[in-house]
Each structure stands twice: as C-alpha cells, then as structure tokens.
Amino acid sequence: MWTSPVPRRDDAVRHPGPPAPPHDGGVPLRRLVDTLGADLTELVIEIPEDTAPVCDVVLHDAQGDDGIEPGDLVLAAGVGAGERELLEVLDRAAAGGAAAVAVKRRLLTGAALRLLGERSAVAVVAVPDEANWAHVVRLVRNVLASSANGANGANGAGGANGSGGLSSGPGDLFMLADGLASMVGGNVLIEDPSLRVLAYSRSDQDVDRARRLAILQRRCPEEFLAVFRREGVLDAIRASDEVVRVEAVPDIGLGARLVCGVRVDNELLGSLWVTFPSGPADPAVEAQLSAASRISALHLARHRAHELGIDIQRDRALRDLLEGRATVDSVADTLGLERTKGAAVLCCVPLGTAGDRGAQALRDVLTKRCLAHRWQVLTSCHGARLDAVFGGLDPGPSTEKHLARLARSVAADAEKRRLRCVIAVGSVVPAGEVETSFAQARSVLGALQRAPHKGPVARAGDVWAHLALEAVLRRSADELAAHDAALRELTERDRRHHTDYVHTLRTYLDTMGDSTSAAHRLGIHPNTLRYRLRRLAEFTDIDLGDPVERLVMALQLHRLVPADKSNDPSSRHSTTNGDTPAT
Numbered sequence: 001m002w003t004s005p006v007p008r009r010d011d012a013v014r015h016p017g018p019p020a021p022p023h024d025g026g027v028p029l030r031r032l033v034d035t036l037g038a039d040l041t042e043l044v045i046e047i048p049e050d051t052a053p054v055c056d057v058v059l060h061d062a063q064g065d066d067g068i069e070p071g072d073l074v075l076a077a078g079v080g081a082g083e084r085e086l087l088e089v090l091d092r093a094a095a096g097g098a099a100a101v102a103v104k105r106r107l108l109t110g111a112a113l114r115l116l117g118e119r120s121a122v123a124v125v126a127v128p129d130e131a132n133w134a135h136v137v138r139l140v141r142n143v144l145a146s147s148a149n150g151a152n153g154a155n156g157a158g159g160a161n162g163s164g165g166l167s168s169g170p171g172d173l174f175m176l177a178d179g180l181a182s183m184v185g186g187n188v189l190i191e192d193p194s195l196r197v198l199a200y201s202r203s204d205q206d207v208d209r210a211r212r213l214a215i216l217q218r219r220c221p222e223e224f225l226a227v228f229r230r231e232g233v234l235d236a237i238r239a240s241d242e243v244v245r246v247e248a249v250p251d252i253g254l255g256a257r258l259v260c261g262v263r264v265d266n267e268l269l270g271s272l273w274v275t276f277p278s279g280p281a282d283p284a285v286e287a288q289l290s291a292a293s294r295i296s297a298l299h300l301a302r303h304r305a306h307e308l309g310i311d312i313q314r315d316r317a318l319r320d321l322l323e324g325r326a327t328v329d330s331v332a333d334t335l336g337l338e339r340t341k342g343a344a345v346l347c348c349v350p351l352g353t354a355g356d357r358g359a360q361a362l363r364d365v366l367t368k369r370c371l372a373h374r375w376q377v378l379t380s381c382h383g384a385r386l387d388a389v390f391g392g393l394d395p396g397p398s399t400e401k402h403l404a405r406l407a408r409s410v411a412a413d414a415e416k417r418r419l420r421c422v423i424a425v426g427s428v429v430p431a432g433e434v435e436t437s438f439a440q441a442r443s444v445l446g447a448l449q450r451a452p453h454k455g456p457v458a459r460a461g462d463v464w465a466h467l468a469l470e471a472v473l474r475r476s477a478d479e480l481a482a483h484d485a486a487l488r489e490l491t492e493r494d495r496r497h498h499t500d501y502v503h504t505l506r507t508y509l510d511t512m513g514d515s516t517s518a519a520h521r522l523g524i525h526p527n528t529l530r531y532r533l534r535r536l537a538e539f540t541d542i543d544l545g546d547p548v549e550r551l552v553m554a555l556q557l558h559r560l561v562p563a564d565k566s567n568d569p570s571s572r573h574s575t576t577n578g579d580t581p582a583t
Contacts, residue, residue: 026053026071027144029100029123035143035174037202039215040131043100044108045117045124054099057140059133060089068096073125073140076103077133083112087119094121102136104129131216134368138218142174173199176299180292184285186258186274187211190296193268195220195234198303203277209253211275224254237261237271241293243286258286260293262300269300318380321434322387328432335378335391342393343434344403345426347441348386348410349449350419359386362421365413369406385445387438395428403428404459411456422448425459443467473559480556486540487556493539504532505542506557509550 027035032054033043055071060079068074074093079085086107093101100123108116108126116124127136173190181188181201188201189211196219200211210224220228227249228234236244241263248256255275262270272293274285317334320326322345332339348366350358359381366388370377376392393399407423414421426441440460447466448458460467473480490501504522508529511517519526536542543549 026055026099028053029073029125032073032140032143033125034202036139037200037215039200039203039207039212040127040136040139041102042126043123044113044126045120047121047123052097052099054140054144056144057137059137060092060101068093068098070097070099072096072098074098074101075133075136076101076107079103079107083115086112086116090116090120090122090124098122100125102127104131128212128216130213132218135216135218173299173303174201176296177201180272180296181274183292184258184274184288186276186285189214189273190270190300191220191273192270192300195225195271198270198300207277208255208275210255211273214273223252227252227254233259238268241290243289245286258289260289262293262296264297264301269297269304272296314378315380318378318387318389319382322380322389322438324435328434332431335389336376337378337389337391337431338376339431341391341431342395342399342428343389343391343431343437344393344400344428345434345438345441346388346390346403346407346423347426347438347445348388348407348421348423349384349445350414350421351452352420358419358421359384361417361419362386362410362414365417365419366410369410369413375406387441389434389438391431393428395430399428400425400459404457407457421456422452423457424448425457427460443470446470469555469558473555476555477559480552480559483552484556486542487553487560489540490536490542491560501532501536502557502560504529505536505553508533508544509554509557513544513550 030043030046033041052071054073056069057073057075058068059075059077072093074089074096076086076089079089086103090101102125105126106129108124177188177190177199178201180190181203187203187207189197190199191214192198197214200215210221213221214224225234228246231246233244233246236242237259238261241261244259246254246257246259248254255277257273257275259274260272261268262272272289274289276285314335317326317331321328321331321335328337328339331337337343346366348359348362350362352358363379363381363386366377366379366386369375375390378389378391380387390403404425407425411421411423422445424441424444424447426437426439426444429437444458444460444463444467447463447470448454448456451463451466454463454466487502490505494500494502504518507521508515508518511521515526515529519529522529533544537544542553
C-alpha cells in the first residue's frame with residue numbers, strides 16, 4: 001500500500017494544559033487531523049503530545065448532558081458567536097477529558113483565537129463553516145475504524161497490510177486514495193456510481209471549490225453535476241473506462257480535472273476524479289490514471305461486496321429478532337447489541353405515495369440524526385415501513401422522553417424534505433424482550449395512521465384510548481358483526497342513492513351529539529343536520545336517544561370507517577344527501 005506523507009503544520013497555537021488520563025487505543029489527534037486533510041480540518045490550538053488520543057466523536061448538546069468521556073472529539077454544533085459560550089463548551093470538554101473540540105472557522109476570529117489560546121485546556125480543531133456535522137462524524141469514525149482494523153491486522157487478524165489480503169473497510173479506501181494521489185501526482189476523490197464520495201486523498205495544497213464542496217457534502221454538488229451532464233462527462237464514464245478530461249469553469253470554482261470510471265466486467269463500480277493544483281495535467285498522466293483505475297477495481301469490488309454482505313446479514317438478523325425467530329443472544333454479536341442494556345423500537349412510515357422510497361429517505365434522515373449523538377441504532381425497511389432498534393439504553397421514562405424528542409426532530413427534518421411521516425415510539429425494554437417493544441410500536445403506529453390529529457409522533461401513553469379501542473374491537477368483532485343490520489342498511493342506502501348518512505352519523509356521535517359542532521365539521525347548517533338525523537331514524541331502527549345504542553353504533557362505525565377518513569371531506573359521496581334547504 002502506498003503512503004502520501006503530509007508535512008507537519010507548525011502554525012497551531014500551543015498551550016501547556018494538564019495531562020490527560022491514560023487511554024487505551026484511539027488515534028493521536030495530530031494523525032487524525034492529517035488523515036482528514038486540510039480540506040476538512042486544521043489544528044489551531046494544540047495541547048502537548050500526552051493528551052488523550054481520539055477514541056470517539058460526540059455532538060455537543062447545549063440542552064443537556066453531553067456525556068463527554070475521555071478521548072472524545074466534541075463537535076461544537078449550535079454554538080453562537082459569543083466567546084463566552086465557546087469557552088463554556090471547551091471547559092466542559094476539558095472536564096470530561098476530551099481529546100479536542102471541533103469548531104466552525106467563523107467562530108475563530110483573531111481575538112477569539114488569542115483568548116482560547118490563553119485559556120483553553122483542550123485542543124481546538126477548525127472545520128469549514130459549510131461542513132455538515134453528520135459528515136464530520138462519519139469521516140472521524142471511518143478513521144477510527146480503520147485504525148482499529150489496522151491494529152487487529154498487526155495482531156494477526158489480517159487487514160490492509162496483513163496476510164489476510166485487502167481490507168474492505170472505509171479506512172482502506174482512504175489509504176487507496178492517498179496511494180493513487182502519489183501515483184498520478186494530483187488530488188484524488190473516489191466516488192461510487194451514484195457520485196457519493198467514498199474517500200479522498202489528503203492534501204495541504206489549495207483545491208478548487210468543486211472538490212472542497214464534494215468532500216464537505218459527501219457527494220458532487222448539483223451545480224457541478226449540471227456541468228458534467230452538459231459536457232457528457234457522466235455518460236462517458238458510464239459507457240467506457242477511457243479517461244475524460246474536464247475543462248475548468250473558473251466562474252463557479254471548477255478546476256480542470258481528469259475523470260475515469262472504475263469497472264469490472266463492464267459493471268461500473270465507481271469513478272476517480274483527479275485535480276492538479278499546479279495546473280493542467282500532463283497528457284502522460286492519463287495513462288497513469290488508467291492504471292490507477294485498474295488497481296482500484298479490486299478495492300471497490302471488495303468494498304461493495306463487503307458492505308452489501310454486512311447489510312444483508314444484519315438486516316436478516318434484525319428481522320429475525322423483531323419477528324421472534326431469533327433470540328438476542330443468537331444475534332447480539334452480528335448486530336452489536338448490548339445484551340445487558342435496554343432496547344426500544346421506533347416504527348416510521350411516510351404519508352402519501354412515497355412508499356418504499358419514502359422509507360429509504362426516512363432511514364437517511366434518522367441515521368443522520370442518530371450518528372452524532374452516540375445512539376446505537378439498527379434499521380430495516382419492511383416495505384414502506386422503517387423499523388429502527390435502539391440498543392444500549394438505560395430503562396426509565398427519561399430515556400423514552402429522549403427517544404420521543406429524537407423522533408420529533410426526525411419528523412421535522414423529514415418535513416423539510418417535503419416528506420411527511422408518522423413515527424411510533426415503543427417502550428424501553430430489556431434487550432431480550434425487544435419483540436415486545438416492536439409489537440407496541442406497531443400498535444401505536446396503527447393508531448397514529450388512523451388518528452393523524454394526534455400528531456406525527458406518539459408513545460403508547462399518547463394514544464392509550466385508541467389502543468384500548470382497537471383491543472375492544474378485536475375482541476368483540478364477531479358480536480358487533482352479528483348486530484350490525486342497521487349500519488349495513490345505512491351503508492347500502494348511501495351506496496345506492498349517493499348519500500352520506502354514515503358519515504353524518506359518525507360525525508354526530510364523534511361530537512357527542514352536539515348538533516352545532518357536527519354541522520360545522522360537515523360544513524352544513526345545523527337545521528340540515530337535524531333533518532338528516534330525522535330521515536335516518538325513519539328508515540332504520542337506530543334510536544339515538546338510547547345511550548347504549550349510541551355506544552354500540554359508535555363502536556360499529558369505528559370498525560367500519562377509520563377515524564381519519566370519517567373526518568376527511570374528500571371521502572364523502574355527496575354534500576346534498578337529498579337535503580332540503582336549511583331554514
């Protein structure tokens with residue numbers, strides 16, 4: 001495997017600071033920053049070398065306990081421009097033994113940087129203002145995972161440099177990008193067939209805006225995609241393995257680059273995008289890039305097979321656990337679930353016609369929300385429904401409230417994507433009883449779908465009456481069906497005459513016999529409602545003066561007409577009903 005050394009940057013502010021407690025494993029902060037590259041990170045305040053290595057990444061939570069642990073890289077998300085607020089974050093990070101705090105560049109003005117250099121007891125890493133925090137979390141965890149895999153390989157478990165052959169993990173692709181950059185003499189991006197950034201080479205050199213934004217957003221931005229489509233670049237890399245030369249478009253910050261598809265047996269596995277800060281590439285480099293493409297093919301094929309295999313194995317294990325075909329002990333290692341901790345299930349469905357694609361979009365939204373908060377989450381799409389299992393939880397009401405708050409954030413994020421959804425939150429149970437939480441979440445989800453006025457997110461306690469009603473209807477279905485002659489007669493009359501007596505009766509009973517409220521819901525005059533009710537009594541045996549008949553009729557109507565449909569004006573057959581004008 002090739003390496004691409006990055007010179008040590010000595011312009012960081014150094015501060016003596018207290019020594020951190022010893023910590024096993026992790027990645028030294030300087031190495032992490034160098035690996036992520038100058039496009040994404042810069043070490044601006046450095047503590048002596050005996051500081052804790054970076055072992056995990058956590059998002060700063062201004063509303064509660066961050067749960068900062070020794071070796072954490074704390075992302076200062078949501079921190080305002082005031083120096084006091086930033087200092088508070090640094091103090092909390094230092095108290096928890098964090099390795100460093102990552103801060104957006106706009107907060108590190110000259111005065112602020114001098115103040116932090118004097119007072120901070122923890123290292124500070126600057127990230128670009130446009131960087132997505134969830135993307136930063138993914139990249140950091142990729143580097144940490146790569147380091148852990150490398151350690152395992154050194155101990156005989158195989159890996160990128162061991163006897164076990166090529167590694168398939170994301171860290172291996174970053175090393176591949178560095179090696180290819182050395183080979184062709186430029187900055188390399190490795191993308192998958194959908195132009196999502198898989199890895200990139202390190203660089204201290206100036207890069208163009210297109211590469212920088214692709215790294216920060218994890219995919220090629222749309223404004224540059226439009227250029228590549230117009231120039232036929234995308235069609236070219238999909239059709240052949242020839243190197244494509246892309247001319248610069250300085251007005252939008254797009255530098256000249258070479259692009260080459262990576263293929264195996266005519267199947268496109270990804271592409272290599274190479275920029276050259278020193279100027280246009282020498283024609284001889286095209287041959288080197290073709291060779292680099294062939295070298296990359298095996299890596300990308302193994303990466304895809306590795307990712308696909310893991311996804312299939314985990315999805316099958318998760319479905320078996322949720323549906324009672326497997327015990328937590330038999331799948332805990334595959335899923336990474338903690339057997340001794342609690343677990344809970346969230347069930348989500350998109351509203352409207354989004355279907356399976358909506359469930360996949362919800363998975364993306366949920367994953368981004370969970371990624372930076374240490375939530376241990378496993379997801380599986382079952383048709384149009386997304387099931388998410390949260391593990392490693394502490395039982396209790398506070399945890400369930402945190403999950404409900406997370407669910408509301410996910411629903412709000414989905415709304416921003418014009419994707420409406422409902423999310424049901426199951427109770428926190430021992431990991432071995434997660435099937436119970438799943439069953440409860442599905443019941444709550446059903447109640448939310450039938451009663452959307454309860455909001456996009458609910459726990460069992462929020463829809464207890466609807467759950468109780470469903471239980472009553474299930475247990476008394478035969479008895480209710482045996483005595484529904486009047487309702488069947490009313491339904492048949494509506495069908496034959498295009499009237500709406502069933503809907504009228506349901507609305508009247510739902511408003512507890514309040515004619516004014518029922519008429520308002522129906523959009524008619526109260527006198528018109530009263531006329532309908534008199535007509536209804538004439539051709540059926542329904543006695544609305546009998547409270548028992550009203551109760552049974554309400555149960556039968558709930559069984560026949562879902563709550564959301566009964567209040568949906570678009571579901572009505574007619575607004576006339578043969579009514580006489582109100583007087």
